[in-house]
Amino acid sequence: MILSRTQLLTAAERFGTPLYVYHAAELDAALARVQTAFGDARIFYAMKANPNLTLLARMRAVGVGFECVSAGELARAEYVGAGGDGVLVNGPAKSPEEYAAGARLGATFIVDRAEEVRLLPPASRALVRVNPALNVSTHDHLATGAKSSKFGVTPEQAPAVLAALRAAGHDARGLHVHIGSAIRDASDFSAAFARLADLRVETGNLEVLDVGGGWGIDADLPGIAREAWAAAGAFGARLWVEPGRYLVARAGTLLTKVVGTKRTGRSFLLTDAGMTELLRPMLYGAEHPVTALWDGEQQEAWDVAGPACESGDLLARDVTLPAPVPGALLAIGEAGAYGASMSSTYLTRSRPAEVLWTGTDWQLIRRRETPEEVWAAELSVSEPVLGA
Ligand SMILES: Cc1ncc(COP(=O)(O)O)c(C=O)c1O
Known part of the structure; x- marks a missing residue:
């Protein structure tokens, strides 16, 4: 039970990236499998x-x-x-x-x-x-x-x-x-x-x-x-x-946009999501399936790296993908568990939005935070002296 490329592209266009998308039918199917087995x-x-x-x-x-x-x-x-x-x-x-x-x-x-x-x-x-x-x-x-x-x-x-x-x-x-x-x-x-x-x-x-x-x-x-x-x-x-x-886990996918590429010791595909959106690869070497939502003949191995100023900020290593197109989308699969829940505001990054495919439409189930929301609790303590 997977979402089509068109469905994913539509969600990214409507809600922006990085974005967590969930498939209600797969959530139901996973629960049914547990109920059947247990x-x-x-x-x-x-x-x-x-x-x-x-x-x-x-x-x-x-x-x-x-x-x-x-x-x-x-x-x-x-x-x-x-x-x-x-x-x-x-x-x-x-x-x-x-x-x-x-x-x-x-x-x-x-x-x-x-x-x-x-x-x-x-x-x-x-x-x-x-x-x-x-x-x-x-x-x-x-x-x-x-x-x-x-x-x-x-x-x-x-x-x-x-x-x-x-x-x-x-x-x-x-x-x-x-x-x-x-x-x-x-x-x-x-x-x-x-x-x-x-x-x-x-x-x-x-x-x-x-x-x-x-x-x-x-x-x-x-x-x-x-x-x-x-x-x-x-x-x-x-x-x-x-x-x-x-x-x-299976019901969730993280959508991230290709920002660009860099070839140094390795070939890096840079994305707008990283450890602040999906910590599992960095935290315990978790491997997630990575799918390019664009076409291309030429296949090459890339390390998918996020925007954080941390060397460990990698979503995947050695993923074979068609020649990257800036602005195109990558789907990081099996990301419904310990993905959004471990996302952080490190670097004052806003935690991503989350949307649910109900079978007929996308339902926004968490909107993207604003920077003001990230620092709101600091303002409630005492008004910072601005421009002092
Ligand atoms: C006590 C306890 N129960 C259940 C779980 C859920 O584990 P999982 O998500 O691997 O099913 C955890 C996860 O840390 C746990 O600590």
């Missing part, structure tokens, strides 16, 4: 992948809950009407504001360390996050279940934390695991789930097993689901999942 598991969308309110509202309308990791994300969940058992509060260092917001919403807390037993609001619903201490097949920065990761408690500690939560009057419902992001190999998940299932002897039956997200966009979902249900079955538990990337 049956009646409860789905909590990890909104860090893309917290756009329109996307959240669409998911909320079909009963998807949200995994939130900040007061801001909790406010987004509340804004789209989520609450109660439709919200999870996660994170290794939750703030007092986050505990308070979670309590107000009646959310379930994912307990990440033993000290949280006394930090939780009274009579909280809670799951205990377990770090299975596994090395998984993904970039180091994307691994969250390795022994060296900061997340969760050890499997040995988990039963005691569950007991302490209950003793303190909390509703400790079960266990949680999330081993990282963009993981393709189903055996990584089965190893993590098996590590949890081993705890059944000490914990007894549990109400909920939350196996997180982290599925690569071409991962074997039915295979992962089978393993997850087997682990939940060992506890007699309901299954919860927290996909982020899987639900939104």
Whole structure:
């Protein structure tokens, strides 16, 4: 389900570049694939992948809950009407504001360390996050279940934390695991789930097993689901999942304009988007498909580089493209997750606009920021002395 070249060119002409475009039908298709694979598991969308309110509202309308990791994300969940058992509060260092917001919403807390037993609001619903201490097949920065990761408690500690939560009057419902992001190999998940299932002897039956997200966009979902249900079955538990990337990555494309070219040690194709719009290549060497929206015979390998004054500001390396045409467009694919959500105002660059193809027209779902909006919070503190 891809958008045509004409559709993309029209969007860029109407809304300018850099521009994030999303395809509603692909968002729906990704959710349907998850629902088909996981049956009646409860789905909590990890909104860090893309917290756009329109996307959240669409998911909320079909009963998807949200995994939130900040007061801001909790406010987004509340804004789209989520609450109660439709919200999870996660994170290794939750703030007092986050505990308070979670309590107000009646959310379930994912307990990440033993000290949280006394930090939780009274009579909280809670799951205990377990770090299975596994090395998984993904970039180091994307691994969250390795022994060296900061997340969760050890499997040995988990039963005691569950007991302490209950003793303190909390509703400790079960266990949680999330081993990282963009993981393709189903055996990584089965190893993590098996590590949890081993705890059944000490914990007894549990109400909920939350196996997180982290599925690569071409991962074997039915295979992962089978393993997850087997682990939940060992506890007699309901299954919860927290996909982020899987639900939104394929539906999103970053459109960027060719600014020009330069040949030094390498051949650079310079674009109007870079690390401030799409950080993933720089942050963890992520590779995104790059498509030229122009024609040409002569093919050559280019490094696609953004406008920031940073050597690492590259969107892709060694991409074979027809001879570049300044002003023409490149489509950076699979950019719906951790694209717009990680975009920044570094260099006082305005974060890009976002548009959704609804099937009949483009819907503007976030307008481009103005420079004044980027610096607005500085003016509210004290009026700067201009021209002094
Ligand atoms: C606890 C937790 N759940 C779910 C996710 C979503 O991961 P992904 O987007 O890879 O599915 C993350 C991502 O960091 C996470 O930390």
